[in-house]
Amino acid sequence: MPLRQIVGLTNSPWKLKPTMRQATSRTGKDVVLKTIVDPNECRFLKYLTDIKAPSNHAIPLLDVVDLTIGKTIIVLPLESPLQNVLRYRDRSDNVVSLCLQFIEGVAFLHQHKVAHCDLKPDNVVVHIGVESRVSPRLFLIDFDLAQYVESAETMTEGWCGTPPWIAPELGSRDGPIQRYSPILADRWACGEMIKHFVRYFPTYKGVQKARLLAFAKRLVDVDPNARPELTQLQAMHGQTK
């Protein structure tokens, strides 16, 4: 086991953007401060933080600081990047749980009419409890590109996201304007994310791996309307638990 795990350094912070800094609150809690230019992220985080539900995996908004210079800073808890957790997979059993939590979190957003629009490993962090018995909890971050959408039929246009996590129907950055459903594009990204998680599954999780990959295959269907609702996976998981 690497020493960094022994000395508890797995809680290394996110790879912080230039607009973000690590800080300590009055209560001694490690937090991330993020300067926001656009109120979009703050609005979504406020909305989602107010919803108390176990299936809500949006990173909680701890505080908002309005600076006199006109900027706004949002305060978020400091958690471990998903990639660190997966790479130093000291608790490989938890990878399956994290994958399901991810799907649960995105399904929750969609149920609350929110499309994330930038789902990728970098936008996932994990809270690792001090006690090893406590399962890690996954959080979705970076709602800068998120959108309110009425339903999966709601269409928008414009290219956004992060290659290669962008659904094919969005086309290319310099290509013709494409109309697409943000919810269905999120589902495609979820399919890619499942494939990403599965790479880190322990070998004895073969059955779950096969089941999740089969579901991911349906999510990355080139026909957006053929992509199943994420809640279908939750239902399947509930039946086989």
Add this chain to the structure above:
Amino acid sequence: MTKPQKAFEFIFQLYNFLSAAKADNDGFYEPQERLLEAKDSVAQKEYPTVHTSKRKREESRGESNRPRNPPAPGGTRDSFGDAPVQRELTRAGYTLTELPDGFTSLTPVSRNSCRCAR
């Protein structure tokens, strides 16, 4: 190796590297696929950052339909180094964590997150 601190850090990091390398070697999953993935990942780095942002929405919903302000070229400037900002943050109850010597903020994770106005 004349400095104990440096020597300790060297051994510490060497141990970590070997531990991680051994674990990867034992459980390396589909190396060909992962190498291709790494190749794709490197290729993606060439995507330029887009500095404009606006998305049209057919079904507008109040405020959320407002066009967004474009971020400044190269991203929003880090204002955390400004003394007035630091004073306000201290008043609000937050103490910035000092970055160790030689440390700068890492490459922005979402630098390839793009929004296009077309």
